[in-house]
Amino acid sequence: MTQKSAVKPFLEVLSGQRQKVPPIWMMRQAGRYLPEYRKVREKAGGFLDLCFTPELATEVTLQPIRRFNFDAAIIFSDILVIPYALGRAVSFEVGEGPRLDPLDTPEKVAALAAKADFAKLEPVYEALRRVRRELDSGIALIGFCGAPFTVATYMVAGQGTPDQAPARMMAYSHPDAFAKIIDALVENSVEYLLGQLQGGADALQIFDTWAGVLPPREFARWSIEPTRRIVEGVRAKVPGAKIIGFPRGAGALLPAYVEATGVDAVSIDWAAEPSLIRERVQSKVAVQGNLDPLVLIAGGAALDRAIDDVLANFASGRLIFNLGHGILPETPIAHVEQMVKRVRNFRA
Numbered sequence: 001m002t003q004k005s006a007v008k009p010f011l012e013v014l015s016g017q018r019q020k021v022p023p024i025w026m027m028r029q030a031g032r033y034l035p036e037y038r039k040v041r042e043k044a045g046g047f048l049d050l051c052f053t054p055e056l057a058t059e060v061t062l063q064p065i066r067r068f069n070f071d072a073a074i075i076f077s078d079i080l081v082i083p084y085a086l087g088r089a090v091s092f093e094v095g096e097g098p099r100l101d102p103l104d105t106p107e108k109v110a111a112l113a114a115k116a117d118f119a120k121l122e123p124v125y126e127a128l129r130r131v132r133r134e135l136d137s138g139i140a141l142i143g144f145c146g147a148p149f150t151v152a153t154y155m156v157a158g159q160g161t162p163d164q165a166p167a168r169m170m171a172y173s174h175p176d177a178f179a180k181i182i183d184a185l186v187e188n189s190v191e192y193l194l195g196q197l198q199g200g201a202d203a204l205q206i207f208d209t210w211a212g213v214l215p216p217r218e219f220a221r222w223s224i225e226p227t228r229r230i231v232e233g234v235r236a237k238v239p240g241a242k243i244i245g246f247p248r249g250a251g252a253l254l255p256a257y258v259e260a261t262g263v264d265a266v267s268i269d270w271a272a273e274p275s276l277i278r279e280r281v282q283s284k285v286a287v288q289g290n291l292d293p294l295v296l297i298a299g300g301a302a303l304d305r306a307i308d309d310v311l312a313n314f315a316s317g318r319l320i321f322n323l324g325h326g327i328l329p330e331t332p333i334a335h336v337e338q339m340v341k342r343v344r345n346f347r348a
């Protein structure tokens with residue numbers, strides 16, 4: 001099965017080569033919608049134990065590949081391993097999402113470690129090496145981190161919030177303290193991403209899930225600028241490193257994001273306006289997306305129509321087929337199969 005120098009369609013698109021059949025994977029493809037994931041998750045104990053046990057992290061990374069033969073695997077971990085390695089308390093309560101000790105005053109920020117304890121992240125690198133050995137050579141392996149703004153929203157609030165008000169407020173009221181968190185995240189994320197490339201990642205994705213809550217001036221400062229520094233920092237050591245940005249909800253700010261950050265592709269959410277994306281984004285970089293995860297739950301004719309819309313909108317250019325955000329736990333597996341089949345039968 002494994003051939004040495006097989007072409008990876010996913011990487012071809014990132015390198016500028018449109019594929020007749022767009023490569024496909026799904027954000028959050030390893031997760032609770034899979035019964036085999038839930039089984040391993042139960043056995044692992046805590047969520048972070050799952051992330052930091054290479055044997056188990058390797059297994060759950062490969063589960064969606066075995067089932068759906070996606071064109072890319074994403075290493076199983078979480079964006080909050082960086083705050084954890086910075087010495088913050090991080091836990092995941094079942095059904096409640098992440099909990100951290102809130103970093104919500106300038107005094108607390110002053111005591112934040114500048115450098116992460118990278119020994120804590122060694123198991124992620126080991127999992128990458130193991131996945132790389134087991135993965136078919138035509139399938140790409142994606143490493144990732146959270147963008148500094150999105151990671152900071154969880155660090156400041158100590159949990160997820162509907163509108164990231166605590167982080168936005170700190171950015172207005174105590175910009176120097178907020179900048180200190182962002183700077184620490186930029187520097188440590190560069191090192192973490194370089195470690196993932198060394199472990200065998202073929203490409204990297206930077207998840208800025210909450211970028212869309214920022215007004216344009218703040219978006220430029222807290223989403224674009226830190227992401228630009230990460231891209232530059234990684235490429236200073238690994239020129240040509242392939243990087244995908246996901247500034248969810250950026251909308252009309254996407255062209256500026258692409259221009260300034262230097263990413264090779266952007267992942268777009270389902271609300272993105274197709275002609276703006278084609279003319280001012282896809283003309284410059286590859287586009288990844290952007291099926292609404294809800295229609296993947298709905299299935300049937302609505303799903304077929306939505307898939308065809310994504311293909312009609314973007315498959316004439318460089319496209320990696322994906323969802324507009326992560327797959328939801330209640331998604332029927334048969335609907336994922338329906339999607340993969342329909343996309344793979346497409347001929348541009």
Ligand code: CP3
Binds near residue numbers: 031078
């Ligand atoms: O994509 C993959 O399959 C790889 C693994 C991955 C996880 N989280 C595993 C996970 C990736 C790439 C992430 C990214 C992540 N984590 C983001 C950015 C992408 C996005 O979806 O917006 C964010 C904001 C987080 C933070 C986080 N981790 C939250 C808010 C939660 C709880 C809510 C949820 O989605 O479940 C997590 C937990 C988490 N991370 C789970 C998984 C599979 C569920 C934990 C469990 O199994 O109980």
